[in-house]
Amino acid sequence: MATLAHPRRDDDRELRSNIPTASNRLPGIRDYEQVDRDVIATLRPSLGWFAALGVAILCLIIGAATWTYQIHEGLGAAGYHPPVMWGVYIVTFVFWVGIGHAGTLISAILYLFRAGFRTTIYRAAEAMTVFAVMTAGLFPILHLGRPWKFFWLIPYPNWRLIWPNPKSPLVWDVFAILTYLTVSATFFYVGLIPDIAVLRDQETNPVRKRMFSVLSLGWRNSDREWRHFTRAYLFLAAFATPLVLSVHSVVSFDFAMALTPGWHATIFPPYFVAGAIFSGIGMVFTICIPLRKFFKLEHIITINDIDAAAKLCLFTSMVVGLAYLTEFQVAWMSGNAVEQEYFWNRVFGQWWWAAWIMLICNMVLPLSLFSQKLRRNTTWLFILSIFINLGMWFERFVIVIPSLSHEFEPWQWGTYAPTWVDYSILLGSFGWFFMWFLLFIRQLPVMAISEVKEIIPPKRRVHEDHSHDLDALVIDPGATMGDD
Amino acid sequence: MQGVLAAFAEIDSAVEAIQELRKKSFGDITVFTPTPRHEFEEVMEHPPSKVRRFTLAGGLLGVTFGYWIAIWISDYWPIVVGGKPVASWVPYTIIGFELMVLFGSLSTVFGMFALSRIPRLTLTVGYDPRFSHGDYGVWVVAGPDRAAEATAVLQRHGALEVRNER
Numbered sequence: 134m135a136t137l138a139h140p141r142r143d144d145d146r147e148l149r150s151n152i153p154t155a156s157n158r159l160p161g162i163r164d165y166e167q168v169d170r171d172v173i174a175t176l177r178p179s180l181g182w183f184a185a186l187g188v189a190i191l192c193l194i195i196g197a198a199t200w201t202y203q204i205h206e207g208l209g210a211a212g213y214h215p216p217v218m219w220g221v222y223i224v225t226f227v228f229w230v231g232i233g234h235a236g237t238l239i240s241a242i243l244y245l246f247r248a249g250f251r252t253t254i255y256r257a258a259e260a261m262t263v264f265a266v267m268t269a270g271l272f273p274i275l276h277l278g279r280p281w282k283f284f285w286l287i288p289y290p291n292w293r294l295i296w297p298n299p300k301s302p303l304v305w306d307v308f309a310i311l312t313y314l315t316v317s318a319t320f321f322y323v324g325l326i327p328d329i330a331v332l333r334d335q336e337t338n339p340v341r342k343r344m345f346s347v348l349s350l351g352w353r354n355s356d357r358e359w360r361h362f363t364r365a366y367l368f369l370a371a372f373a374t375p376l377v378l379s380v381h382s383v384v385s386f387d388f389a390m391a392l393t394p395g396w397h398a399t400i401f402p403p404y405f406v407a408g409a410i411f412s413g414i415g416m417v418f419t420i421c422i423p424l425r426k427f428f429k430l431e432h433i434i435t436i437n438d439i440d441a442a443a444k445l446c447l448f449t450s451m452v453v454g455l456a457y458l459t460e461f462q463v464a465w466m467s468g469n470a471v472e473q474e475y476f477w478n479r480v481f482g483q484w485w486w487a488a489w490i491m492l493i494c495n496m497v498l499p500l501s502l503f504s505q506k507l508r509r510n511t512t513w514l515f516i517l518s519i520f521i522n523l524g525m526w527f528e529r530f531v532i533v534i535p536s537l538s539h540e541f542e543p544w545q546w547g548t549y550a551p552t553w554v555d556y557s558i559l560l561g562s563f564g565w566f567f568m569w570f571l572l573f574i575r576q577l578p579v580m581a582i583s584e585v586k587e588i589i590p591p592k593r594r595v596h597e598d599h600s601h602d603l604d605a606l607v608i609d610p611g612a613t614m615g616d617d
Numbered sequence: 618m619q620g621v622l623a624a625f626a627e628i629d630s631a632v633e634a635i636q637e638l639r640k641k642s643f644g645d646i647t648v649f650t651p652t653p654r655h656e657f658e659e660v661m662e663h664p665p666s667k668v669r670r671f672t673l674a675g676g677l678l679g680v681t682f683g684y685w686i687a688i689w690i691s692d693y694w695p696i697v698v699g700g701k702p703v704a705s706w707v708p709y710t711i712i713g714f715e716l717m718v719l720f721g722s723l724s725t726v727f728g729m730f731a732l733s734r735i736p737r738l739t740l741t742v743g744y745d746p747r748f749s750h751g752d753y754g755v756w757v758v759a760g761p762d763r764a765a766e767a768t769a770v771l772q773r774h775g776a777l778e779v780r781n782e783r
Binding site: 164165166169288294295296297298299300304305308309311312315316319320323327330331333334335350351352353354355356357358359360361362363364365368369372373375376379383386583584586587591592593594 | 626627628629630647648649650651652653654657658661663665666668669672676683686687690691693694696705708709711712714715716718719721722723725726728729730732733734735736737738739744746747748749750751754775
């Protein structure tokens with residue numbers, strides 16, 4: 134229960150680094166110099182980082198070796214049998230594209246909405262987006278019998294004089310995913326330029342200083358540069374916002390355009406977009422909570438920011454839950470026996486356990502976030518985020534496998550069992566993703582230095598009186614101090 | 618280029634110094650700030666950035682190219698199904714939209730680079746590493762005849778350091 138706090142003097146604030154005021158969102162930070170110090174401190178290598186990188190590379194090697202085996206043996210090694218010709222690879226492709234959605238949501242959509250809590254977490258989320266889309270992009274290639282021919286999907290003049298079919302959802306995928314990868318990587322890099330300039334100016338090692346000088350493109354923090362930078366950043370955010378919505382809509386068309394029970398539904402684009410954002414926020418928690426703890430960044434990624442992100446997670450979980458239930462209702466009201474049988478089969482048939490994992494992880498467990506105490510409990514949020522990742526992978530499994538294994542006619546009914554090849558490549562994809570992420574956090578700032586500085590009150594000769602901010606503040610000191 | 622460079626610890630001191638320099642008709646002033654601040658935008662009174670023109674041009678080019686490539690491919694390699702039109706604008710909107718975003722975004726970045734004059738190989742005169750760290754910098758182009766006047770203004774407003782550069 135919130136109570137009206139007594140006005141505090143400025144001196145008290147440093148003891149309560151999680152309590153923001155209207156004039157100071159990060160009371161644990163005294164000045165710009167501290168932002169540089171604290172964020173640059175995350176770049177020092179440590180034993181834990183080397184160990185994590187070693188594990189990630191090992192997983193990647195397992196995945197790469199398995200892929201080599203699959204190329205030699207053929208796709209049959211991956212457990213595909215008619216009629217189920219899409220399996221773990223497409224499930225994992227959709228999973229990683231989904232993970233890649235929260236980054237741009239947080240960096241672009243929340244930027245347009247001026248949501249303050251994005252500032253401290255968006256860089257990590259953006260990096261996650263770029264690496265997740267890089268991971269997702271591997272799967273359609275892994276799924277090809279002759280992966281070295283993947284570029285045939287791109288329309289380019291060629292001696293065969295043939296072109297891809299622009300009415301095919303798979304070609305739309307190529308355009309959507311490549312655009313998303315390019316734009317999110319561009320957005321990520323543009324945001325990094327001023328921060329790389331900070332690293333360049335602080336670096337003493339001549340080799341790294343040279344590297345940062347090249348990467349920062351000679352950025353000088355001049356008013357001219359900032360004027361064009363802020364405008365360009367706004368337009369990039371404005372472009373990235375509909376792009377986020379379009380990309381997963383296009384991915385959903387891979388299914389919705391097919392005349393297959395459970396797939397051919399108009400609800401698919403919003404259902405996929407909400408699911409993608411939900412899964413992405415789950416992965417943001419999986420990454421940011423250990424990051425915050427490991428690098429001791431609790432005073433920058435405050436519990437209030439985590440709380441706000443948890444509310445977004447709860448909201449998207451409810452949208453996803455509504456979509457699940459709507460699907461059942463549409464099947465029930467449709468009068469279509471095949472559709473009804475499919476949805477009955479989804480929860481009580483061969484794959485019942487996958488459907489129940491999905492429903493419990495994505496619909497039921499996130500309801501715990503109605504409790505403020507749990508939203509501000511980072512241990513619970515981390516555990517929940519693992520369940521969300523699991524649940525969202527199974528959501529895609531539930532969409533892909535039961536539909537293909539139970540189509541209209543009994544002769545189209547079959548089964549599917551992933552083999553060790555599928556699991557190894559799935560493991561390899563996690564290795565690939567985390568390898569890039571771990572390399573990133575040691576080379577470049579995991580937090581947007583210049584944007585964090587924007588929310589710090591600048592030094593002034595004449596101090597402004599902000600005592601009225603404290604008068605108006607409603608705080609529950611017990612709840613705000615309940616962080617780890 | 619010859620001028621005077623000053624470093625300020627406080628934002629209001631820097632803003633007041635710029636105001637006075639502008640009153641005294643020092644035309645070519647550059648501010649260095651670790652993070653964009655509205656105080657400087659207001660005092661510098663620059664016109665709106667022209668980046669938007671690059672965005673519009675890139676977006677229009679992209680959407681046109683997207684529809685064109687899809688229609689041209691369909692005409693060049695027609696796949697006739699059930700007597701339906703060979704080129705159908707509804708699915709091609711996806712390709713048009715994606716390429717609008719792609720070209721629009723890339724041309725926005727190109728515009729930002731061109732207008733900000735980056736990449737540059739050297740940091741040129743009038744820059745100090747502390748301007749990315751915590752201090753504000755004011756660089757005024759001033760010949761030998763006006764350098765002393767500019768220095769006096771900057772010092773009066775509490776500059777941490779003032780130096781002549783060329």
